[in-house]
Amino acid sequence: MNIDWGNLPFGYFKTDYNVRSVCRDGEWGELEISSSEYVNLHIAATTLHYGQGAFEGMKVFRGVDGKARLFRWEENGKRLQRSADGIMMAPVPLDLFHKAITTVTQLNKKYIPPYGTGASLYLRPVLFGSGAQVGVKPAREYMLIIFVTPVGPYFKEGFKPVLIQLVRDYDRAAPQGTGHIKVGGNYAASLRPADRAHKEGFSSVLFLDSKENKYIDEAGPANFFGIKGNTYVTPDSNTILPSITNMCLRQLAKDMGMKVEQRHVPVQELEEFDEVGACGTAAVISPIGKIHDRKTGKVYEYCKNGKAGSVSERLYRKLTAIQYGEEPDPYGWTEVVEGA
Template identity: 50%
Template sequence: MCKGVNINWNNLGFGYIKTDFRYISYWKDGKWDEGNLITDNMITISEASTALHYGQQCFEGLKAYRTKNGGIQLFRPYENAKRMNRSANRLLMPEIPKEKFVDAVRQVVRANEGYVPPYGTGGTLYIRPLLIGVGDNIGVGPASEYLFCVFCLPVGPYFKGGMVPVNFIVAEYDRAAPCGTGAAKVGGNYAASLYPYHLAKKGGFADCVYLDPQTHTKIEEVGSANFFGITKKNEFVTPKSPSILPSITKYSLLYLAQEYLNLRATQRDVLIDNLDEFKEAGACGTAAVITPIGGIHYKGKLHIFHSDTAVGPVTTELYNTLCGIQFGDIQAPDGWIIEI
């Protein structure tokens, strides 16, 4: 279905590129319609839509990968479907049946197949499902109508020329409130992070480290990604908190660390005053897969982990293992890969 695509695959960044098709479906009178592919990338909604006034919206992010034999595969899309429904429940929006979600993703990838970067370029097709409250609603309350959309765009590798460690600074601001929406993938969480991110960049750092909102003693997230550390006892550790977004990449790394790398893997409190327990650290998420952390600036001091110029060996092995699975070069655990 795709038109001819003329893209310099070796010069792709992480910016919006209009592709040919996107999927759209409406929820009205208590049910979803069948949904269909459209070519228009403009969405028209009422000025009184709850998504615009009261933040009733959530979204997801996943990727399609070109394999060595030219095939295309998705990485754990049912986990994205489950997470979107958890976010929807938190904001009183209707769930999207998991099969409908995955079918919509598959339709969009098939229709835009020519935009999936070739194997070996490091590029992927980034897929953005979103769910928003629409209709004529001016009172504070859930909408009576909803729109589910899935679009995609080709993106290049996050690190051109290979992974490099970056430094972060501990934020004075909170990413989420106790018992708030920190565990849901909703736009309000990201809006709240824009100013702390601006301050971090202004100070010469890649982004912020957010501490727990109640005690400000425990690491929760790193920018818009999840934190992990490799202890000096070869333990893979990620923070545990009800305010953390449950990253699909993080849970994948927890499994791979234990089953593929034979490390002990655990979720527990990570005290900001105990950074010395880690020999390596990183941030993980869909966009970069893993961002190695060179150092964390806290209380006027930059704490360096493995190195601020070189990536640690365990972090490198985790990255290569996960990417190998995503691009089809390493055998995946059962159920992780869906072929297009």
């Protein structure tokens, strides 16, 4: 196998196996191993018509000691259960989830990028209604599929600040809707504003709360945070996805002696931050260099020297060092996958 690990995009790359399980009338079946990239799906499956589908995104890292490590898999498992509950799908028991992610990692171990390349193995669990319905009702059959794909380092030329567009004419999720869970519909709703932002030269969109349009919600498929002096500030909102990366950064910020605030963040406060960033599994932290308010034309500028802020950089280094087994893991966030 001759893979240029360091230059892989964040995209689909065929691997050897995926794993699957089907839940019929509340009973999950045996985990099946498949080498097919396709599913045979009923034409009336609820996922196709009514959007009964959710997913997760997590990574396996080849550490400095050669071991493969999962990162906070229980949090992804619990979030998938909350997503299932939110749109009335069968929840995946955590033991089945664990068996599925470890099995698929072991089966595809040759696709776990070597240590030092900055690349990792991305795991994509998908859960969807596969049973037939025509009326708007939850399915009686669900399918869990987990496939993997190696992904390159997010920042190929180093930890570089990105440009973000603040939008006021699109909402990602309704105030009492599904923004807090990882269901497909939220992502469908974000495609149009994201595409426009890309065409206008931005890497992502910053959404405001959809009720009052006053507070910062999320930065595309990532949470938002700001650093003000010795304080880490991140929005508290029921329309954003609780990011596992953000959860880690809040802990690491506290460990670094910082104050952590999770609260409403009014747009005007963008003027007051020393550093701002987006955080999530894909990049850990994307430092934000500029935010353009598309409607008012106002520009908020950070990283004036073209470099990420020092607090963001320290948080990023600390978290990735734990993921790659370079530093102690005091909270037990990583789990070695035996035989992978």
